[in-house]
Amino acid sequence: MPLELVETWETTSNQKQYLWTLNFGPQHPATHTTLRLILTLDGEKVVKAVPDIGYLHSGFEKLGEDLNYNQYVTIVDRMNYISPVANEIAWHHVVEKLLGIELTPRCQYIRTILAELARISDHCLNIGTAALDLGAFTPFLYAFYQRELIYDIIQEASGQRFHPSYTRIGGLMYDVRHEWIRKVRAFVQSFPKAHSDIHRLLTRNRIFVQRTKGIGVLPRELAINLGCTGPVARASGVVRDLRKDEPYLAYGELRDTFQVVCATGGDCYARYLVRMEEMLESLKIIRAAIENLPSGPVNIDVETKEVLPPKPETWRTIEGLIQHFELIMTNRGLNTPREEIYGAIESPNGELGFYIVADGSDRPYRCRTRPPSFVHFAVFPYLAVGHQISDMVAILGSLNIIAAELDR
Amino acid sequence: MIAYHHILETLRRITGCSHLELRTFRDNVRLEVPREYLYPVLQHLKEGFGFDMLIDITAVDYLYYPDARRRFGVIYCLLNTSTGQRLVVKTYLDEPDLHLPSVFPLWKAADWLEREVYDMFGIVFDGHPDLRRILLPESFADYPLRKDYPLRGRGERHNFPTLSRAES
Numbered sequence: 024m025p026l027e028l029v030e031t032w033e034t035t036s037n038q039k040q041y042l043w044t045l046n047f048g049p050q051h052p053a054t055h056t057t058l059r060l061i062l063t064l065d066g067e068k069v070v071k072a073v074p075d076i077g078y079l080h081s082g083f084e085k086l087g088e089d090l091n092y093n094q095y096v097t098i099v100d101r102m103n104y105i106s107p108v109a110n111e112i113a114w115h116h117v118v119e120k121l122l123g124i125e126l127t128p129r130c131q132y133i134r135t136i137l138a139e140l141a142r143i144s145d146h147c148l149n150i151g152t153a154a155l156d157l158g159a160f161t162p163f164l165y166a167f168y169q170r171e172l173i174y175d176i177i178q179e180a181s182g183q184r185f186h187p188s189y190t191r192i193g194g195l196m197y198d199v200r201h202e203w204i205r206k207v208r209a210f211v212q213s214f215p216k217a218h219s220d221i222h223r224l225l226t227r228n229r230i231f232v233q234r235t236k237g238i239g240v241l242p243r244e245l246a247i248n249l250g251c252t253g254p255v256a257r258a259s260g261v262v263r264d265l266r267k268d269e270p271y272l273a274y275g276e277l278r279d280t281f282q283v284v285c286a287t288g289g290d291c292y293a294r295y296l297v298r299m300e301e302m303l304e305s306l307k308i309i310r311a312a313i314e315n316l317p318s319g320p321v322n323i324d325v326e327t328k329e330v331l332p333p334k335p336e337t338w339r340t341i342e343g344l345i346q347h348f349e350l351i352m353t354n355r356g357l358n359t360p361r362e363e364i365y366g367a368i369e370s371p372n373g374e375l376g377f378y379i380v381a382d383g384s385d386r387p388y389r390c391r392t393r394p395p396s397f398v399h400f401a402v403f404p405y406l407a408v409g410h411q412i413s414d415m416v417a418i419l420g421s422l423n424i425i426a427a428e429l430d431r
Numbered sequence: 432m433i434a435y436h437h438i439l440e441t442l443r444r445i446t447g448c449s450h451l452e453l454r455t456f457r458d459n460v461r462l463e464v465p466r467e468y469l470y471p472v473l474q475h476l477k478e479g480f481g482f483d484m485l486i487d488i489t490a491v492d493y494l495y496y497p498d499a500r501r502r503f504g505v506i507y508c509l510l511n512t513s514t515g516q517r518l519v520v521k522t523y524l525d526e527p528d529l530h531l532p533s534v535f536p537l538w539k540a541a542d543w544l545e546r547e548v549y550d551m552f553g554i555v556f557d558g559h560p561d562l563r564r565i566l567l568p569e570s571f572a573d574y575p576l577r578k579d580y581p582l583r584g585r586g587e588r589h590n591f592p593t594l595s596r597a598e599s
Binding site for chain 2: 077084085086120121245248249252263269360361363364374380388389391393400430
């Protein structure tokens, strides 16, 4: 975007000579990825902020039209590289809604645990890096150690640490083993200590509080009008959480185990507090889910012709092989209704939705992502005005912008 | 929670449009609106029925869709944050007249969402304060999410101008 666009800001020529323009990004340590801000400054005060995005645009939605419903999961988890499992669960949740599939209880519980682990991992990264940008290095290391443990759990389940592509239509790639359950239990035991360490390092840290309190205040009405969801909206007093309001997976059965965390401040500090408390609530869900993990099959019945058969069955039985090819071969595949559907889950960042248009074939005709980061970054100009240039980093950190999801 | 058929009846009465239609699929309720009535319908949904959050705006190109008669569909996903009620509002457009009223005066969230639809489909939102491309560079010539845009091949990206260090 050319810099002249900033000049459209209405100022008298007298005022204008004091203003200067600063280009923030696209390569800047505090943007974490590639996004650019064009700031109009009066001394150190920001008068206007114009975000410029698109540096990471890779055409995921166009790619989705060429991949089938199971293949696209590998693209979906690259949209959000901070909590990829949440994106996989969101995608297949909507596809299953389109096909009208009811998951088995065991699958629902495992997906719930993974979604909550993803939430903890996402919030850990957000709090760690937000503090790092404000000069606090230690919480970052504490938070990243916990993320390592979560990677280990995901690796134990799927064999992949970062982009597991673990979900399939009607179930999971394969069932979890006992070792996975042991690891989740160990994590549930050990996490509260790490959480309290981060809490003691930051929550009453005078520098951190001064850098975040009263910075980037988002009033409740503006948050609703701008379409904010998730922790950003809840920190502004919008009491809304899809896990409670529109329960999916096992959240309906586990609804008494957790509470929705809200704050009224609407500033960076409130967003930090909401994320901190949400991690503890997620931990409660994980604890309840892992202790009540149902037995039974993890995938729905193969007879429905919607789920890929387990690999040993594909290799050893003729029925399994036929069923496998029925779904994989290009001239066969899933039968989808000629309909369109919007579905969403509460991802760590907010409402992550997909709008799928199905044309009867095994590929989506159109698969629109409703990315929370995109909507939240549009809020930035409203929050930035009137603050110092060093506060931009605090605001950016508290919104948790993930550029791959922002640009897709 | 207001019953959907009540919303439909009220909207028919207020706008005087008899072509409003309600379709249900799973838990989604979709209201199909002719585009002349789009803005009054959305305005009334926000002000009269409390759909105060605009979740998403997106578009679909129905060029190769089986049995489709209209080219573009534009979709507005609305949410009532106090009752949790959802509604999908849909309207259809045909070439060459790809204009829609901007809903930015109703929801500020429409700012970037409409820019993205313009960027990807070339649908123009009249009254938008700053309708520019958002994800693709200003010099990009085509609208890539249209179905007649190829998936593979050396396209615009290949022709992007490269700046040397001296020019920058």
